[in-house]
Amino acid sequence: MKITALARVGAAAATGVVLLTGGAVALAPAANAVGGHSRCTADANYTGKVRVANVNLRKGPGTSHKSYGQLTKGARVYVDCYRQPDITKQPWLYVKVKSGAHTGKRGWVRNDLVR
Template sequence: MRQGLMRKGIATAVATVALFGGAVITAPTASAATHPKCNLDEPDANYYKIRGNGVNFRKGPSTKYGSYGLLSKGTKFTYYCTKTYPEVWWYGKVTSGPHKGQKGWVRADFVTY
């Protein structure tokens, strides 16, 4: 029984590839929006908000990196991925306020739902 199901699955896959002229079609990966400095990719379509005033929006995942500017309380932020050591930093895109559309880094403890 198990071999029959396996053969049927393989036959279906071969037929699908033949149908598309031998090309294998894949969906775009969620990691397209991530960053090479991330070590944990968990893209999340939900909006988060900055939970304090004067939060640095940085060029990299530590205080060693320069700031693009300050984010104010309530600024919306879309999360893409995380750098987890030694502190937790989130990489994402600002979706409201003066930095709208810009990608960068925020320390995770300054972000809330």
């Protein structure tokens, strides 16, 4: 079977493959991103607390990404998943803030800043 086209389908993080075979069109099942975010490399699924004051909640996994604001020490976060860029770099956690000024907001926090 020859794959002749790729198409994006479904929700923001889901993708599918369109297969054209003799005039028939079939959609491959959409795959969900790990932990609900396309930049994640593994699931985490736990609740943690921010270890230090003034931790940036970032738009992406890295210091080059914009900060949505700062989390205070002790703020609770639910960790959906994480991204490990490579073995020499600190992992980044994709979190949903559960307490404090940014409650309900999702973003990225460096792993060593959450316990």
